[in-house]
Amino acid sequence: MAKKTPEIPSASMADIAFMLLIFFLVTTTMDTDSGISRMLPPPVPPDQKNDDDVKIKERNVFVVLINKNDQLMVEGQQLQISELKEKAKEFIENPLDEATLPEKEATEIPFFGTTMVSKQVISLQNDRGTSYSMYIQAQNELAAAYNELRDEISLRKFGKKFDNLDTDRQEAVKDVYPQRISEAEPKNYGGTN
């Protein structure tokens, strides 16, 4: 029988544990998934032929085309990507009720009462040769346009940014500026590829 076993020094144990913990925390890259969320349009039944194209009036559609050289054409004119957001905001909001910009419809929305909601739709069309990064930039700018408008109205109405509102109010703001970005059926723009 051993007379005595020297006690394992445990004072540094905590330090070792923390060191390991920090090591694992640092080395494992927590791959947080983040990105731009979109809904795809439901599949078109084969017997139905592009009906919805007809239903929407031209003034309500904001057409964004990107060709295979990553050039942008918005509503018939060439535009830089940096200008897209302002253009889209102007279109969505239509502050002066111009005849070329989307119609508005009076809608009952909680917190806001009867509000004129624009019937806007943004149609983003790309060529098969468009680069993905350009496409994402365009998606991003369009999303930014909606987000800025929502932030503006949230600040005006509730004194807070959109992200800081509760769910009900967020829904209401979303109703005022509904995000409608349509990702059109694939077509070829800018020649063959």
Add this chain to the structure above:
Amino acid sequence: MAKFREESSKELPPVSTASLPDIVFMLLFFFMVSTSIKEVELKVAIKAPQATEIKKLEKKSLVSNIYVGEPKKQFVKNMGTEPRIQLNDQFAEISDIGSYIEEERSKISEAERPFMTISLKVDEKTKMGIVTDLKQQLRRVSALKINYSTRKMVKEE
């Protein structure tokens, strides 16, 4: 003489348990971190495009990933340099998307199926052609909730 108590004590000193919580916490953290990540070995090089208007994806269990990018160096010999699709651990063709989605969908409880999200992790240099095909396939199997995976933009343009 009273100072030299060690000499008089004959029993074993008890193992200190003071650090046990630390060890347990460490293990806990380790398992939490390592199990939440589904380790997929990427066979394609993906550099996600940057964006500012990004949202975090909630509920990882509802997210299925589709990777698109150029094959990594060691696969170039077999797969070429054109952007390819990777599902789970292997290269796939555009026609495999449907069955992949069905398989992923069957892993999710029925109540949560409408919330299934497809995360498209696409390299920024990829052309839209393959992405468009991908989206058409997803529409066909009614996997409509998608998410374009992006990085947070480091600096304002």
